[in-house]
């Protein structure tokens with residue numbers, strides 16, 4: 001079977017898988033960004049309880065493997081009465097895992113906004129929430145965009161693990177095709193190329209574009 | 222613990238100062254930076270603080286702006302305690318709400334300007350009036366443009382700080398502080414980070430404020446000539462205390478204390 005024939009036969013399934021990977025990627029990114037913001041701010045909170053929860057979350061999700069977290073969320077949580085569909089378990093695990101790393105980026109970026117900015121905002125009598133929202137976060141956002149670019153690429157690669165709980169993503173389809181055809185080079189080679197294209201020609205240019213837009217908005221273009 | 226019953230709950234009478242430091246102490250761990258400071262500033266008065274590096278000048282301004290907490294004593298603004306609030310007939314440390322209420326009377330300009338880099342000059346000025354005072358965008362814009370005009374920056378109102386020189390940034394920072402309509406303005410070495418040729422554009426703005434507005438001002442500067450020109454009173458700080466104070470002509474022409482004389486002659490040599 002030529003590679004061309006392989007693509008004609010299995011192309012649709014590979015495209016289906018790619019679409020699922022794309023959706024897992026988008027949902028997981030949304031989860032990661034949301035929890036990173038919450039946990040990053042939580043770690044800076046003056047409230048001990050909030051801080052403890054944030055630190056515990058960050059420690060657990062950074063300190064253990066994504067695969068184990070995925071299995072926990074999909075196989076163990078049901079024992080405690082929380083059953084998630086595999087699709088949701090997939091992007092939630094990936095998002096929560098990456099979000100824990102993202103939280104450190106959020107915290108670090110907030111802390112590297114110069115102290116004088118806090119002081120100027122306080123001198124204008126802004127409330128703590130206004131200082132964060134209007135003055136600190138917009139500047140922190142620009143600082144953390146480049147490292148987030150790397151993290152989002154990691155997230156894309158991480159979504160391949162959801163195939164292990166039978167979410168029908170690109171990796172899952174490739175494995176299925178390989179199992180029925182034994183065409184390993186074609187199956188996994190195609191997956192390799194598609195992941196590379198997604199990362200290199202979609203995610204990276206998008207992040208670069210976002211960095212440029214934000215820099216211009218913040219008057220540094 | 223200090224006995225707070227010795228302090229009045231508020232200042233009343235004919236001569237209530239705009240700012241009063243009563244017995245104010247500030248320390249960082251073992252290091253006592255200000256030692257039982259007493260200082261009154263009358264409404265409309267321009268007071269300049271001079272003194273060697275590390276003598277506590279910046280700390281005085283930062284305490285008044287509530288950027289630093291104090292370890293003893295009370296600061297009052299316009300008759301009301303700032304660092305404390307009355308509760309059950311005595312003064313207790315101020316909570317966030319009380320600080321916010323009294324802090325509204327005070328504005329500050331910093332050595333390094335601290336403009337918000339993600340906002341234009343105009344947006345920097347409008348931020349406080351819109352977010353904190355609740356003015357409409359329209360009203361805040363009018364007020365801000367008026368003040369940017371006052372400081373000579375109206376032409377650059379749509380520029381971000383990164384496109385402005387230091388002198389221009391500092392003038393915007395002054396307009397930003399004034400847009401909050403403070404009663405007291407604090408200037409902490411606002412010309413120290415500037416190139417010599419642009420210092421004049423900032424000092425001229427401050428001169429204008431002194432002559433045309435009835436603001437109470439507390440300024441730290443190393444520019445003795447400027448201080449002498451525009452101040453009502455000079456306070457010479459040394460080691461966290463006021464070593465000597467008086468009208469500029471007296472203090473500069475005829476200093477009473479050795480340390481003042483030494484400081485002034487050292488400064489003169491440096492120029």
Ligand SMILES: Nc1ncnc2c1ncn2[C@@H]1O[C@H](COP(=O)(O)OP(=O)(O)O)[C@@H](O)[C@H]1O
Pocket residue numbers: 249252254272273274275276277278279280281
């Ligand atoms: N955050 C701080 N922690 C410890 N020491 C400080 C801090 N801020 C200021 N100081 C010390 O307080 C003293 C007075 O500082 P400052 O008010 O800035 O002096 P000045 O403005 O007169 O140069 C200095 O000895 C300085 O080192």
Ligand SMILES: [Mg+2]
Pocket residue numbers: 278279280410
């Ligand atoms: Mg200083």
